[in-house]
Amino acid sequence: MFSIPELKKVEEVMDIDFKTIKRDISVRSAVDEMIKNNRRTLMVVDENDTLEGIISMTDIHNFKRDNPDIDNINIERIMKKNIVSVSKGVSIDYCRDIMIKENIGMLPVMENERVIGVLRQEHIRDFLYMHLEDYGITLKYIIGQIKEGICAVNKEGIVILWNRFMEERYDIKSSDIVGKPISDYLENTICERVLKTRVGISDVYYTYKKQNMYGLVHANPIFFRDEFVGVVCTELDITEARNLSYELEQTNEKLKYLQDEVKNLSNGIFSKILGKSDKIEKAKSIAKQVAKTNSSIFIWGESGTGKEVFSRAIHEYSGRKGAFIPVNCSAIPSELFESEFFGYESGAFTGANKKGKPGIFELAKDGTVFLDEIADLPLNMQAKLLRVLQEKEVRRIGGEKTIKINPRIISATNKDLEKMVKEETFREDLYYRLNVVEIKIPSLRERKEDIGILLHSFLEEMCAENNRPLLSIDKEAYKILENYRWKGNIRELKNTVENIVVLSGNSDTVTAEDIPSYILNSVEEVSSEEEYPMDLTKATSKLEINNIKKALSMTRGNKAKAAKILNIPRTTLYYKMEQYKISI
Incomplete structure (x- = not known):
């Protein structure tokens, strides 16, 4: 039953039981020959059996209307001489197209200028009918297995094809929708738009039939011999398209940041931050994402988690031209904060360097300033730091010249800054200025x-x-x-x-x-000392889970023995295993 359409040759279908007559006989003799052989059409040949024409009962009848006495008339006067024929070896489809084009019901089949058979309309019809059902089943099965939606409608919008993909996607059976207008089941489809415009469309659309279901649809008008006959739509689930798009974006991203990825081989780059856990990978991902921006970054993590390592990696990955300047705010004496941060001019105060000294912001300029232990920054310095960040300029102590700066600020602490803001030991406006992007480094x-x-x-x-x-x-x-x-x-x-x-x-x-x-x-x-929650219900559940798992482990999964060790009925063990979702 499952087969491919055979491309039959004309000689496999034609009728070889045809009759010929000579061109010099009378109409009466031709009619007698037709009656004798039960044929409505005869091939007219010369003495060498070369085809000269075709005479049919219809031709004789039409001629007789104007010429009543035609019995003795030679058939040469009546026969059709401009014969359309085909050669042996051509396909049935080719023959069918010629017969439709020439509006004829019979085709002589020639070989070496001689008639070897006759192909009639009924031959083609019978051949197609014999194979039509098998072809239909084959086509239906193939279309049903395609992992893409296929829908076809005629020019009136009636659905004539609806494959299995479409059935599953829209919860509409083919038996329900085929033969009915598509508009009865779906609203404002791309298919309907093409029906009106007769111009192909490729578009993404959303349907209310299923939540968050999008499709990439290609709808094309179908013309047969320049006549519009309908629309065929193919549909692809947008999820697959998105996956392809994502892979392309990832590839482009790798190409775009190739130099930065090469830099990862040097000290301080993200590849040197060891660990593959989800939490550390998330922290690295956020750090990479914001490294190329100018936003201030706040890093929170316990002591020893690698906050400075992260900040150096961000600086290196950012591609900033300036230097990376780390500052431990807890290690600077309060009286030296201002001179360390902003620098000083020659003679600004007793003991100062005679040549003056640039501050950390001036040194960093277009680089990165890492303010570690930012929570230990005195309140008076917090106000001055906020002003520098807002105005992006500094002035040395004892100096009059302002110096434009544009450093990236990365701050870090292991203390709860939000709590300090509430306690008014840390400025709220500075906190929000520093904490544009927060990165939490897991312990x-x-x-x-x-x-x-x-x-x-x-x-x-x-x-x-x-x-x-x-x-x-x-x-x-x-x-x-x-x-x-x-x-x-x-x-x-x-x-x-x-x-x-x-x-x-x-x-x-x-x-x-x-x-x-x-x-x-x-x-x-x-x-x-196993830690248990104070909540007695939760503590009991935790104890039961641990003991059941331990008993099952001791008995290698034997539930009967485990129940005996636990001193509970086997049914109770089954119930608790199901309750706590314990599997062996």
Whole structure:
């Protein structure tokens, strides 16, 4: 049943049982021959069997209306001499088109100037009817399997084709919509617009049939022999198109920032910020995104999380021409803040450099100023800093000349600035000026999956610095370091690794014995004392979940044995496993 349309040749369909007569016989004899052979049409040939013409009962009847006595008239006077014929080997489709064009019902088939068969309308009709159903089923199946919507309507807007993709997309069965106006089911379609304009359209559209469903539709008018017969629409789900567009954008982005990506090989670029956890990747993504802008950036993170490393990476990635100037606000004496920030002229105060000194903003100019521990900036300096940021100019102490600056400001702290704003220990207007974009750097406790990456990197670095062969670390030691809370974060981890490398002796493997005792004690305390919430209901649930999982682990998933260990009925165990969504 599943087949392809065969391109039949004329000799496979033609009638070879045709009759011929000579051109010199009478009409009476021709009629007798027709009656005798039950033929309405005869081929007229000469003595060499070359086709001379065709005579039919219709030709004789039409001639007789004006000439009643025609029995003895020679058929040469009546026969059609301008014969349209085809040669052996041509296709049935070609023959059909000729018969339609010439408005004839029969075609002689020739070979070497002789008639070898006759093709009539009924031959073509019978052949097409025999295969039409099979072709229809084949076509319907193929169109149904196409992963693209196909809809066809005639010139009156009646749906004549609606494939499976369209059925699933619009929840409209083909059996319901075919044979009915498309406007009865869908409103203001692109298909209807093409019906009116007869001009092809490609467009994205939205339909209310399903929420947030968009389609990319190509609608084209169909003309058959210059006559408009309908519209065919193909539809592609916009999600797939968006995916392609996204991939193209990503490729263009990589090309556009190729130089910046190459820079990632140098110190301070984002590739040097170790870790693959979701939280650190999100922080790096935000940092990259805002690095090229001029917006002020506020970095929040606990001590030792790498705030300065992030700020240096942002500066390098930004491509700014000026320098990166880091300032630890907590390390500057209050009386020196102004001179450090804005600089001073020669003789501005006792003990000053005779040549004067530029301040950090002047040094940075078109670069980046990193204000670490910004929460420790005195209130009087907060007001002056805000003025500099707003006016983008500084004046040295003791000087009269204003210096234009345009540095990027990155500030950082581990304190709660919002709380300080409420307590009026930090200026609200400065806070919002600095915190245009906030980047939160997660603590090491929030990204335990990165500990392994950092641990091996620091081991490699410290072994190289101390001329030691690269140490490996056993599972027990690794587990202890992974479970430690690392209040000092990356800085504490790095110092711990250095301690281990220096004191490891001749061993080539780090074991639990090499780990500082304070870490071992801390991990033991955490493991021995399970933390439970104060809410008794939540605490009970947590205890039940832990014990059920432990029992199932001990029995290797045997529920009957686990229920016995837990001292509860098996049905209760099934209920609680379903309640807490515990799987084996």
